[in-house]
Amino acid sequence: MTAEVIAISNQKGGVAKTTTTMSLGACLAEAGCRTLIVDLDSQANLTLAAGLDPNTINDTIVDLFDGKSNGTTRKKTVMENLHILPGDLRLSRVERALYEKGSYEETLRNILRPWIDQYDFILLDCPPSFGAMTIIALIAADRVLIPVQPEYYAAQGLTRLLKIARFIKERTGRDVSYHVLVTMLDVRNRIHVLVLDKLREHYSEIMLDTLINVDTNLRECPAPGEPIIIYEPKSRASQEYRDLAREIIQKVRI
Numbered sequence: 001m002t003a004e005v006i007a008i009s010n011q012k013g014g015v016a017k018t019t020t021t022m023s024l025g026a027c028l029a030e031a032g033c034r035t036l037i038v039d040l041d042s043q044a045n046l047t048l049a050a051g052l053d054p055n056t057i058n059d060t061i062v063d064l065f066d067g068k069s070n071g072t073t074r075k076k077t078v079m080e081n082l083h084i085l086p087g088d089l090r091l092s093r094v095e096r097a098l099y100e101k102g103s104y105e106e107t108l109r110n111i112l113r114p115w116i117d118q119y120d121f122i123l124l125d126c127p128p129s130f131g132a133m134t135i136i137a138l139i140a141a142d143r144v145l146i147p148v149q150p151e152y153y154a155a156q157g158l159t160r161l162l163k164i165a166r167f168i169k170e171r172t173g174r175d176v177s178y179h180v181l182v183t184m185l186d187v188r189n190r191i192h193v194l195v196l197d198k199l200r201e202h203y204s205e206i207m208l209d210t211l212i213n214v215d216t217n218l219r220e221c222p223a224p225g226e227p228i229i230i231y232e233p234k235s236r237a238s239q240e241y242r243d244l245a246r247e248i249i250q251k252v253r254i
Contacts, residue, residue, distance in 0.1 A: 001117075001120065002116045002117055003036070003115070003116050003117075003118075003119040003120060003121055003122045004120065004121050004122070004142050004143065004252050005112065005116075005121075005122045005124065005140055005141045005142045005143070006121065006122070006123050006124065006141060006142065006143045006144070006145050006248070007124045007126055007134075007137040007138055007140070007141035007143070007144050007145070008020055008021050008024075008123060008124060008125055008126060008145045008146075008147065009124075009126040009134055009137065009138065009144060009145075009146060009161065009165075010126075010128065010146050010147055010148065010154075010157065010158075010161060011128055011129055011130050011134075011157055011160070011161060012128060012149075012153070012154050012157045013128035014128075014149070015147045015148060015149045015154055015183055015184070016147050016149070016183040016184055016212065016218070017125060017126065017128070017147050018041070018045045018046045018049060018125050019049075019183075019218050020145070020147050020181065020183065020212070020241075020244075021037055021046055021123050021124075021125040022037065022046060022049045022050065022222075022227050022228075023218070023227055023228050023229070023237070023241040023244075024123060024145075024241055024244055024245055024248070025037040025082055025121070025123050025227070026079055026082055026227030026228070026229050026230070026241075027227075027229060027238075027241045027242045027244065027245035028081075028082075028120070028121050028123075028245045028248070028249070029079045029080070029081035029082035030079070030081075030229055030242070030245075031242075031245055031246070031249065032081065033081065033120040033121055033245075033249070034081050034118065034119045034120045034121075035081055035082050035083070035119060035120065035121045035122075035123065036074070036082075036083050036084070036085065036115055036118075036119045036121070036122045036123070037050070037082065037083070037084045037085075037122075037123045037125065038061065038084070038085045038112075038122060038123065038124045038125065039060075039061065039084065039085065039086050039087030039091075039125050040061070040087060040091065040108075040124055040125055040126055040127060040133050040134075040137055041087060041091065041125055041126065041127040041128075041133075042087065042088075042089050042090070042091035042092040042095070042127065043127075044086070044087045044088050044089065044091075045222070046084070046086075046087065046125045047060075047084065047086040047087050047088070048222060048225070049221075049222040049225065049227075050075070050077050050084045050086070050225060051077065051078065051224075051225025051226070052075060052084070052086050052225070054086060054087060054088040054089065055088070055089075057075075057086055057088065058070075058072070059071075059072045059073045060073065060085075060086045060087055060088045060090075061073060061085045061086065061087050061091070061111070062087065062088055062090040062091055062093075062094055064085070064111050065094045065097075065107070065111065066094075073085055073086075074115070077227075078225070078226060078227070078230055079227065079230070082227075091127075091133065094133075095127075095131050095132050095133045098132035098133070098136070099132055104132060104136065105135065105136060105139050105172075106136075106139065107136050108124075108136040108137060108139070108140040109136075109139065109140040112140060121248075124137045124140065124141065126138075130161075130164060135168070138164070138165055138168050138176075139168055139172055139174075141176060142174075142176060142177070143176065143177045143178070143179065143251075143252075144165050144176060144177070144178050144179070145179050145181055145248075146158060146161060146162075146178065146179065146180050146181065147181045147182075147183045147212075148180055148181065148182055148183065148199065149182075149183055149184045149185075150182055150184075150185055150191070150192040150193075150195040150196045150199065151191060151192070151195060152191070152195060155195050155198065155199060158180065158199075158203070162178065165178060177251070178206050179206055179207075179208050179248075179251070180199065180203050180206050180207050180208065181208050181210065181212065181244065182196060182199065182207075182208075182211050182212065183212040184212065184213075184214055185211050185212065185213045185214065186213070186214045187213070196211075208244070208247055209247060210240060210243045210244040210247050211240065212237065212240050212241070212244070213236060213237070213240065215228075215235060215236050215237035217231060217232040217235045217237050217238075218237050220232075228241060229241070229242070
């Protein structure tokens with residue numbers, strides 16, 4: 001069995017991409033799935049959330065892009081089945097360099113190839129933009145998970161991302177699935193409820209059943225470098241991300 005590669009992407013920041021990558025990865029690992037999470041954002045927030053310091057860590061995914069890795073890029077996390085390819089601030093330089101290449105589209109797929117047979121899932125935490133890093137992630141992915149906060153402008157950006165993702169699918173000829181995940185939902189907020197209804201109306205075929213509600217525990221758990229299911233295992237967010245993991249596993253098995 002080869003890994004199911006899932007790009008977690010939205011060009012808008014603040015919609016819980018990194019939180020979802022960390023939390024979903026941990027829940028997949030808890031369910032017994034060998035899982036690798038990959039930090040592709042120069043802010044390196046996923047690396048921090050995993051308890052690693054991007055300013056002092058040796059050998060990150062940047063060294064894989066540069067062909068200078070010493071073979072220790074993959075790091076352990078607090079969970080047995082969960083590993084990470086950490087990132088650092090130099091990713092912004094890597095992204096600029098990608099544009100200078102004649103052909104860079106398959107770069108990430110080639111980097112991930114040694115690990116494809118070692119994991120059940122590989123989750124790609126994409127930067128909040130449509131730059132070269134996001135493009136190579138979408139090309140490497142079997143699925144694209146799009147976290148969307150139920151607010152007007154966040155929902156507007158969904159249409160653009162789907163157009164770009166489908167264009168990439170047509171160019172590569174790969175059969176890629178798309179899923180919309182509503183995050184940071186506050187059912188007390190009238191706008192959130194209205195936007196959620198609109199999303200269900202227009203994107204019913206790709207909307208996931210799982211909803212991720214607002215939970216302050218999700219803001220707190222990155223500080224100690226622990227996923228939500230370790231930091232507060234009985235929280236609402238932990239249960240919702242476990243539900244998401246089960247839903248993703250079910251869709252992969254269909």
